[in-house]
Amino acid sequence: DASGAFLPLVATLNAARVLDSVAQLLGVDHAELGRLALEAQPGADGAVLQPYFEGERTPNLPDATATLFGLTLASATRANLARAAIEGMLCGLADGLDAIRAQGVEAKRILLIGGAAQNEAVAAIAGQVFDIPVEVPSPAEYVAFGAAVQAAWALSNARPDWPLEFSARPPHDTRAVIREQYAARR
Secondary structure, eight states, rough: OOSSSSOOOOOSSOOOHHHHHHHHHHHHOOHHHHHHHHHSOTTTGOEEEEBBBBBBBTTBBOOOOOEEEOOOTTTSHHHHHHHHHHHHHHHHHHHHHHHHHHTTTTOOEEEOSSSSGGGGHHHHHHHHEEEEEEEEOSSOOHHHHHHHHHHHHHHHSOOOOOOOEEEOOOOTTTHHHHHHHHHHHH
16 A cells, blocks of 8 residues: 555545536636636635635535635635636645645655546646646546556556556746635635
């Protein structure tokens, strides 16, 4: 496993559904939500979405609700709302990464999988939120693939070397602005 003793796990409730909700609110599809988000500057001019639409598991806040902070006449734009949704979702995942790191696990990269990972804005902004490389594999069944890798590793005591094709996103220097703004509203 990742730490030599157990498989660290972080459960979240608010990932792709956040984007579904905000896209519906704005009356756009996911591609347009991404295009709008990329129009806005990192930090969305101070708009921060705490995306706890369904409570949250990490951190354990089952009764929490979503909150939008930092709206001003200047920041109240469709582009900033789209950007705040993607940044909020990714910052929630970054909180999960922080919890895994607190268990002593050294993360060397992020594998961004699932439907939202195929959104160009999510992939680009992820590179601005995490302080390690973000890689977006070609679409596939990665949950099943991960389970197969874990089982093969457990049975053989050797890490499988199964090749995957990736599109790498290097870290960006905007991480501090986005994460600090998000943390201040937590």
